[in-house]
Amino acid sequence: MNRRHPPLLETLTIDGLPEEAVPLFESALQSVCPTVGYFKDDPTDTWGLEAVRELNQGDEELLPALVLAAALAGIELPELKRAPVEADGWLARTVQAFPEQEIGGRVLIRPTHVPDRPTYGRTVLKLDAGLAFGSGEHGSTRGCLIGFEGMAHRRPRSILDIGTGSGILAMAAAKQLKRRVQATDIEPWSVRIAADNAVMNGLRNLLQSRLADGWKHRAVRSGRYDLVFANILARPLCSMAKQLSDHLNPGGTAILAGLLGTQVRMVLAAHRRAGMVLERRIDQGHWSALVLRKR
Structure with a gap:
């Protein structure tokens, strides 16, 4: 299948979510949708999610994911609205909404539809507009990249990216540090896309x-790391705090994201109990990233 021109697409919409449920339902939709966006309805103080996927793709996986998200959020299963959308129209809107973007002082995200040009002083990462779910536009991803920029001078040698998605964080670290990075995800589709993006950015060997x-794979838990990215969700971050600390070298750094500002206290408390200290908090809109260091 040509990812740029799927035969028929549909939009999935969920409205009326409380703020704390947004990451859960975003993750559920991302299990079958390559692009997911969120928005706030100020009059009702609720949130909505909108996703695009190939028509009926992943129906068997989607319903259980939504049921689990509702159970974890403690709410009734919300209505899922579907509407067809012309593929060319969606792609055109995606390209228009995905410009070249500078993140922090070091990274430049260049979509594949933007011509290459000499760029100095920034690490250039090329990504496909049709796969914009990991493009760096999300506050969680931006927070992680900004957090990494502030500690890259430490030159970590062993690096792990949990929940890599498009591979953007792993690629930034590999390209800036010239180090090998292990990038993992629970979704086979994301693993393939991250590998493809690495090749496109000349990072096949890194x-x-x-x-x-998470830490269940033997190759992951057998390592010890100087730097770990984990851009996932607040509850999994809390449950993995001790494993993270156990696998960080003394003085090692973890950059955590996928949490709303209202969830920072919960995530931070779990990691402090595991022997980690907060170095920096980066807020990007409603989302936060935490830079932690092992004592």
Whole structure:
């Protein structure tokens, strides 16, 4: 299948979500949708999610993911609205909404539809507009990249990216540090896309993309790391805090994201109990990233 021109697409919409449920339902939709966006309805103080996918793609996986998200959020299963959308129209809007973007002082995200040009002083990462779900536009991803920029001078040698998605964080680290990075995700589709993106960015030999669920894979838990990215969700971050600390070298750094500002206290408390200290908090809109260091 040509990812740029799927035969028929549909939009999935969920409205009326409380703020704390947004990451859960975003993750559920991302399990079958390559692009997911969110928005706030100020009059009702609720949130909505809108996703695009190939028509009926992943129906069997989607319903259980939504049921689990509702159970974890403690709410009734919300209505899922579907509407067809012309593929060419969606792609055109995606290209228009995905410009070249500078993040922090070091990274430049260049979509594949933007011509290459000499760029100095920034690490250039090329990504496909049709796969914009990992493009760096999301506050979580931006927070991680800004956090990494502030500690890259430490030159970590062993690096792990949990929940890599498009591979953007792993690629930034591999390209800036010239180090090998292990990138993992629980979604086979994301693992393939991260590997493809690594090749497109000339990082085939520096980025290893692997299917793994957190620390459960033997190759992941057998390592010790100087730097770990984990851009996932607040509750999994809390449950993995001790494993993260156990696998960080003394003085090692973890950059955590995928949490709303209202969830920072919960995530921070779990990691402090595991022997980690907060170095920096980066807020990007409603989303936060935490830079932690092992004592």
